[in-house]
Amino acid sequence: MKKPAGPGEILRKKHQYLIPCVYHFYAEPMQIVRGERQYLYDHAGRRYLDCFAGVSVVNCGHCHPDIVRAVCEQAATLQHTTTIYLTQPVVDLAERLAAVTPGRLGKSFFCNSGSEANEGAALLAALATERGEFIALRHALHGRTKLTMSLTGLQMWRADTSPVGGVSFAPSPYCFRCPLGSRKDSCDLACADAVETIIKTTTSGRVAAMFAEPIQGNGGVITPPPGYFKRLREILDRYGVLLVVDEVQTGFGRTGRMFGIEHFGVEPDIMTMAKALANGAPVGAFITTDELAAKFTRPSASTTGGNPVTAAAALATLDVIAGEGLADRAAILGDRLANGLKGLMSRHPVIGDVRGLGLMVGAELIRPDKSPAAAEADLALEMLKDRGFLAGKTGLHRNVLAFQPPLVVGEEDIDSLLTALDDVLSRL
Known part of the structure; x- marks a missing residue:
């Protein structure tokens, strides 16, 4: 095995050869050289509990x-042939996805990333409805292509200075900081009702689809109230608007169900996925109903989408998720993590809110006036790293600590993370 170059040399090459938009965590970063189950190891042999899973991937x-x-x-x-030749792994994978996705979803298109999957879903929606406008949520992140960046509701991730038009943004179901100034226990889902107002006032009335994540990962692990998606579905159906559910971060057992939308009792018209589908191999896909798929007949292809190696990785991943009961495991350990964080919140006022489902949990850090504590989040991440724990940070102000570990994590890992975080918060 090649001797690790070390963080200094990696940073030198990064600055010399990579475009500056490729950023990294930590003021004092380490070089990761090996991974095993829920752990990562650096150039010096130190072990870390991975509490972010490569942003919900492994x-x-x-x-x-x-x-x-x-x-x-x-x-x-057989490594590669592309889809102009017949191979078995890609059709076996499509068959498996039809079996595990909710409702009538049954026909897939494979690509290489979540951005591509969302781009393809938007194209399918436009072809199927013969409409060209879209609705997305504030705080959403749907990709880094021109259109998906234009569907993204976070300024940090909208690098394009001339975004695509025809996209309207609805209020996010962000109960801790309600954009409509309502209270969670008495709002009557006003944020969902706002979508109807948007359709009637800021669009032409010819909206192809609305994009929504079951939980907004990069938005700050924003988790909708229970009835949100049912109300949203009712409104969209009234105006013939398709529902595209972005499961790029929430899919494949992460939330305690195979897919996050299953918590809300709603069937999407189109579902997008990537990340955890192949446990780290580059993959993306969108899946839809037979009726909508029938609208997409003009030739299209993805050169390496659904290639034999990626498809084999995805099939093995689905076997592991089912065979090891990882969705059920995420539900049980997610409760342990969320309850532990709520216990810390009672002792550390810097935690303003704990939210999420399964092993997708966020802790929003705030100052005494409830303003976002972004600097404190950065410091907490650095201190956790120094104690052997790698967490994430998300949100509009980057003040939400995100905990999305591999689903094979153990009870003792959760407890040790909570102990370390308790110590870190005591020192902030």
Whole structure:
């Protein structure tokens, strides 16, 4: 194995050869050289509990032997042909997705990333409805392509200075900081009702689709109230607007269900996915109903989308999720994590809110006046890293600590994380 270059040399090459938009965490970063299940190891051999899973990617843990074996066997047999030739892994994967996704979703298109999946979903929605406008949520993140960046409701991630037109933004179901000034226990889902007002006032009335994440990951782990999506579905159906559910971060057991939208009892017209589908292999997909799929007949392809190696990785990943009961595990351990964070909140006023589902939990840090505590979040991340724990940070103000560990994490890992965070918060 090649000797690690070390953080200093990695940073030198990064600054010399990578475009500056590629940023990194930590004032004193380490070089990650190895991963195993829920742990990562740096250049000096130090072990870290991965509490972010590569941004909700390695749900089955790092280098799961069953997935590694499937990838190696397929790479040694047939690595690439593209979809102009018949191969089995891609159709087997499409069959599996039809079985595990909710409702009548049954026909898939494979690509390489969540951005591509959302871009494809938007194209399908426009073709199926013969409409060209879209609605998205504030605080959403749907990708880094021109259109998906224009569907993103976070200024930090909207680098394009000339975004695509025809996109209207609805208030996010952000109960802790309600954009409409309502109270969670008496709002009557005003944020969902606002979508109807938007359709009638800021669009032409010819909206193709609305994009929504079941939980807004980069937005700050914003978790809608229980009835939100049902109300939203009623409004969209009234105006013939399709619902595109972005499961790029929430899919494949992360929230305690196979897909996050299953918590809300609503069937999407189109679902997008990526990240955890192949446990780290580059993958993206969108899946839809037979009726909508029938509207997309002109030739299209993704050169490496659904290639044999990625499809083999995804099939092995689905086997592991089912075989090891990872969705149920996420639900149980997620409750342990959320309850532990709420216990810390009672002792540390810097935690203003704890929210999420399963092993997708956020702790929003605030100052005494409830303003976002972004500097404190940065310091907490650095101090957690120094104690051997790697968490994430999200939100409009980057003040939400995000905990999205591999779903193979153990009870003792959750408890040790909570103990470390208790110590960190005591020192802020």
